[in-house]
Amino acid sequence: SYELTQPPSVSVSPGQTASITCSGDKLGDRYTCWYQQKPGQSPLLVIYQDRKRPSGIPERFSGSNSGNTATLTISGAQAMDEADYYCQAWDSSTLVFGGGTKLTVL
Amino acid sequence: QVQLQESGPGLVKPSETLSLTCTVSGGSISGYYWSWIRQPPGKRLECIGYIYYSGSTNYNPSFKSRVTISIDTSKNQFSLKLSSVTAADTAMYYCARVLDYYGSGSYTPYGFDIWGPGTMVTVSS
Numbered sequence: 001s002y003e004l005t006q007p008p009s010v011s012v013s014p015g016q017t018a019s020i021t022c023s024g025d026k027l028g029d030r031y032t033c034w035y036q037q038k039p040g041q042s043p044l045l046v047i048y049q050d051r052k053r054p055s056g057i058p059e060r061f062s063g064s065n066s067g068n069t070a071t072l073t074i075s076g077a078q079a080m081d082e083a084d085y086y087c088q089a090w091d092s093s094t095l096v097f098g099g100g101t102k103l104t105v106l
Numbered sequence: 107q108v109q110l111q112e113s114g115p116g117l118v119k120p121s122e123t124l125s126l127t128c129t130v131s132g133g134s135i136s137g138y139y140w141s142w143i144r145q146p147p148g149k150r151l152e153c154i155g156y157i158y159y160s161g162s163t164n165y166n167p168s169f170k171s172r173v174t175i176s177i178d179t180s181k182n183q184f185s186l187k188l189s190s191v192t193a194a195d196t197a198m199y200y201c202a203r204v205l206d207y208y209g210s211g212s213y214t215p216y217g218f219d220i221w222g223p224g225t226m227v228t229v230s231s
Contacts, residue, residue, distance in 0.1 A: 001167070031207070033217035035151075042200055042221040043151065049207075054219065086151055090216045094166040095141070095204075097151040 002091035004098035011104045018074040020101045022087030025068060030089045032070040034063060037084045037100075046085075047072060077105050108133035110201050110222035118195075118229050124188040128201030128222060135159055135182045139204035139215050142175060142186045144197040145224075156204050156215060157184055191229045200224045 004024045012018035022032065032050050035043035045054050047063035050070065060075045070089075074081055082105045087098040114126035128140070141156035155165035157175045165173050169188065177184040188195060202218040 031216040033205075035218075042224050043218075044221075045217065045219050048205060048217050048219070088151075088217060090214060093164050094155070095153040095215060095217070097153070099150045 002089070002096050004087055004089060004096055006085075006087060006098040006101045008099070009102045009104065011106065012074070012077045014079060014105055015076055018077045018081075018103055018105075020072045020074075020085050020087075020103065022070040022072075022098050023068055024070075024089060024096075027068050027070055027089060028066045030091070032063070032065045033088045034061075034070075034072045035086045035088065036081075037086065038082075043086065074103070077103075079105050081105055108203065108220050110203065110220060112199060112201050112222045112225040114225060114227070116226055116228060118191055118227060119231050120192055120229055121190055124186070124191050124195060124227055124229075126186045126199055126201075126225065126227070128184050128186075130182045130184075130203075135177065135179055135184065139206055139213075140177065140184045141202050141204050141215075141218060143200045143202055143218070143221075144195075145200070146194070146197040149197075154186065154188070193229050196227065196229045198224045198226050 034047040037043045050065040051063045062073045084100045086100045111129045118124045136159045139156050142154040157163045172189045174187040201222045203220040204215045205217040206213045206215045
């Protein structure tokens with residue numbers, strides 16, 4: 001089965017840039033989505049089709065996908081961005097999620 | 107705007123069948139794929155399967171023998187049944203609308219744009 005690998009945690013200082021990676025075999029050949037999940041809430045789509053932002057998602061969120069790695073970048077991270085982030089891609093007959101990355105802003 | 111709401115028992119006994127319903131409001135269920143996703147405590151999200159409004163389904167092989175997803179367009183609802191549950195099925199269950207794209211003569215799902223708030227299901231005697 002297809003697997004997506006994320007670092008368990010990433011830390012960033014307020015106002016700095018945070019990058020969260022997601023690795024999978026030939027991931028660049030598939031669309032990748034990214035979700036933000038805060039405690040007690042359902043996931044929120046922040047990036048779709050590798051680099052597009054849904055309406056209402058701040059411009060500081062951006063994405064890229066090439067080769068075996070997709071990256072979520074948060075430019076000028078804010079305290080409100082502290083959350084778990086999950087990457088996700090489609091494989092054969094199902095949609096697969098990464099293990100999640102806890103972003104700490106401090 | 108479109109909203110989703112899960113409903114169903116929060117406690118299911120081992121070996122029994124877990125049944126949940128997702129009600130779609132603020133828009134039509136037609137024209138889209140719809141999915142069930144779960145998240146066991148402290149673990150990653152897991153797509154159980156998805157259904158097209160026409161009724162065609164696709165299940166995660168990990169659940170294939172135990173899962174049934176159905177849809178009722180007249181009620182704007184779709185449902186999940188997971189049989190022979192064990193403690194390992196204890197999780198937060200979400201319903202979601204599926205994003206898809208058209209390519210090579212067919213539609214392919216690739217993500218989830220709208221999620222319900224989720225419902226916690228515990229499997230215990």
